[in-house]
Amino acid sequence: MTDIVFHKMEGAGNDFVVLDNRTYGFDLDEIIRFTPKLCDRKFGIGADGILVLQPAEKEEVDYTMIYRNADGSDAGMCGNGARCLVMFAFHNGFGATQTFNVHKNVYEAEVHDDESVSVHFPVHVTPEDVQINELDLVKADAATEHLIQFVEKADLDKEDELVQTGRSLRYHKDVEPPGSNVNFVHCEHGDSISLQTYERGVEDLTLACGTGALASAIAAHHHMNRMEKRAKYQVKVKGGSLFASFNFDPNTSTYHQLILTGPARFVFEGTISV
Numbered sequence: 236m237t238d239i240v241f242h243k244m245e246g247a248g249n250d251f252v253v254l255d256n257r258t259y260g261f262d263l264d265e266i267i268r269f270t271p272k273l274c275d276r277k278f279g280i281g282a283d284g285i286l287v288l289q290p291a292e293k294e295e296v297d298y299t300m301i302y303r304n305a306d307g308s309d310a311g312m313c314g315n316g317a318r319c320l321v322m323f324a325f326h327n328g329f330g331a332t333q334t335f336n337v338h339k340n341v342y343e344a345e346v347h348d349d350e351s352v353s354v355h356f357p358v359h360v361t362p363e364d365v366q367i368n369e370l371d372l373v374k375a376d377a378a379t380e381h382l383i384q385f386v387e388k389a390d391l392d393k394e395d396e397l398v399q400t401g402r403s404l405r406y407h408k409d410v411e412p413p414g415s416n417v418n419f420v421h422c423e424h425g426d427s428i429s430l431q432t433y434e435r436g437v438e439d440l441t442l443a444c445g446t447g448a449l450a451s452a453i454a455a456h457h458h459m460n461r462m463e464k465r466a467k468y469q470v471k472v473k474g475g476s477l478f479a480s481f482n483f484d485p486n487t488s489t490y491h492q493l494i495l496t497g498p499a500r501f502v503f504e505g506t507i508s509v
């Protein structure tokens with residue numbers, strides 16, 4: 236067993252264990268092995284996922300981010316996790332503007348004076364209308380897989396039903412592999428949406444999901460047939476508010492230059508054996 240120092244962080248209530256692996260040099264198999272234990276809310280620290288700061292594996296980045304869901308499964312990206320890791324890196328010798336990679340994608344990020352963090356996504360998203368289990372949905376993969384269902388405002392409080400629907404879609408054969416996160420969205424007036432996300436790898440609703448916020452704002456723009464070429468949505472989640480902005484190309488129905496902005500805070504730190 237090795238004793239490690241960890242930090243617990245949260246971004247709008249999406250919570251993470253953060254580990255600086257420059258000190259420990261754990262390999263990916265070891266990280267996958269201890270992630271479920273650390274993320275367990277009864278027997279561990281408790282978190283929606285783990286963030287690992289790694290030495291840069293590409294020349295053009297400051298560091299590499301590894302993200303694993305609470306159950307140890309891989310995710311293409313974690314938007315709130317990335318914002319938390321940027322804040323962690325900022326407090327550990329990196330500047331207010333940073334570049335990092337997750338898998339092959341290279342992300343740029345800024346820590347703002349108000350302590351919010353923005354992450355720029357180098358991806359293009361083309362939302363697609365799909366029907367699964369007789370539900371009309373939008374599929375919008377914002378660096379990781381997302382389905383979006385538009386619902387009435389009151390439905391966002393029916394959490395047992397959201398979990399049930401989320402599970403039935405998350406494991407549906409039409410999205411396997413790799414499965415999908417599932418977002419329930421109510422379009423408010425103006426540039427504001429409310430969101431609940433069923434997260435793959437947590438297998439439950441979480442208080443916020445950053446890539447889900449981006450995917451849902453894009454899906455809302457698409458669903459409402461809005462034509463603005465640059466848009467910014469406030470995304471209200473159970474744990475606070477996130478901001479999702481993007482460019483829209485009406486000729487290709489593609490969204491790009493995605494930016495996710497929101498809070499990223501330290502909760503506590505400690506040591507644990509892994």
Ligand SMILES: N[C@@H](CCC[C@H](N)C(=O)O)C(=O)O
Binds near residue numbers: 310314380
């Ligand atoms: N909470 C995250 C999304 C985490 C990844 C997701 N569970 C997956 O498997 O894709 C976020 O803030 O984006």
